[in-house]
Amino acid sequence: MKVIYKILLIQFLFLGSLKFGNAQANVSFDSLFVRETLRLDFLLSGSRDTQLVSFGKFVREPFWGGSLVNLIDSFEYGDYQVWVFENASEKVIYSRGFSTLFAEWLTTDEATKLNRTFFESVVMPMPKTECQIVLLKRDRKNVFHQIFQIPFSPSDYFVQKHTPVLYKSEKVYGKSVPEKSLDIVFMPEGYTEKEMKKFKSDCEKFIGYFFKVKPFSDFSEKVNFYMIYAPSVESGTDVPGKMIWMNTKFNSNFYTFDVDRYLTTMDVWEIRDVAASVPYDQIVILVNTAQYGGGGILNNYNIFSADNQYSEQVFTHEFGHGFGALADEYFYDTTVDPASLYDLSVEPWSVNLTTLVNFESKWADLVDKNTPIPTPLSYANKVGAYEGGGYVFNKIYRPVDNCKMRTNAVNEFCPVCNRALTQLLRFYTE
Ligand SMILES: [Zn+2]
Incomplete structure (x- = not known):
């Protein structure tokens, strides 16, 4: 316990001295890490x-797609954090926020009746020296607590370094080097060998739409898109509610948590194994089906169906979750109790939702001084604080009436989401 306390104490001091954009001015990536x-x-x-974290394995992968300068996560988005704590310097040398499907499942009724196990994965640059890898999770008040710690040694011969199954891959867009760009890898799910041409034309369609949406369009010189041609045995995906089961590469399915349009996969380790063929920051899985749906989990994966009339909108919405850490701005009726999902005495960690407890820490600076807070719908799409968001009807507020994080009917992110995405795009491309 003493060691754990020491790590936490040092991290708080360290993060406390950092502000967005000036992280680690005097620390060189190559002195701390190998570019893998x-x-x-x-x-x-x-x-x-009751929850348990268990070690699976360490895997050494051939590329590093992330930044060489922004190593410490100054945003603190997500339900979890991973820290790489260097033993010699007693400093956190890398950190990143992320979310998991398990954390979402914990909010379901099933989690009160049943134990379940979810496969999870986080990536970091390959340390050159002995470290502690630490996982932390937020509590309802948004305070992070350490939930797991494991020593890592670069000389540990149990770190798996299989020759990855290198599927044919292709850089389909972009000319920037990986460390100064947002690298997005498209992966095919439910595309057979014969459907790989369709996979490529689908990817091109979504790249085209991506660059029509702000702020992505402002960064067109700093984004790379890759494709990996990993075929499935059968076409489509699982639809349990219709008794449809397909043999596909990443074993995706609709009806996650019994929500028909919630499309996810549990095969996170397999996804990472395939993605390792290229340098990447974000994984985007295209599912070869016309059925409406998708999912996006922060710094984990984005997934959506490729052939629905709203697929382009769903892609960028899910990318708002998986890359941008943005919350859903839609809401259900009054049957969902806000206190079941949020502690209403604090601000939610999502940048685009507020309880109004500390609105100054959110987007108060973007609100016109004549706009009342809370904001009546008569103010239409002026930035304000509109009641309803994050699945609940009351007590949680969203920035505008209709943002891309609420509805497919608009093609724009609201100014609050746009600002958050822009900050992240800079973080990944500096
Ligand atoms: Zn928004």
């Missing part, structure tokens, strides 16, 4: 009452 990826595979198990 270290992947920690782990399992999250349990129920709402």
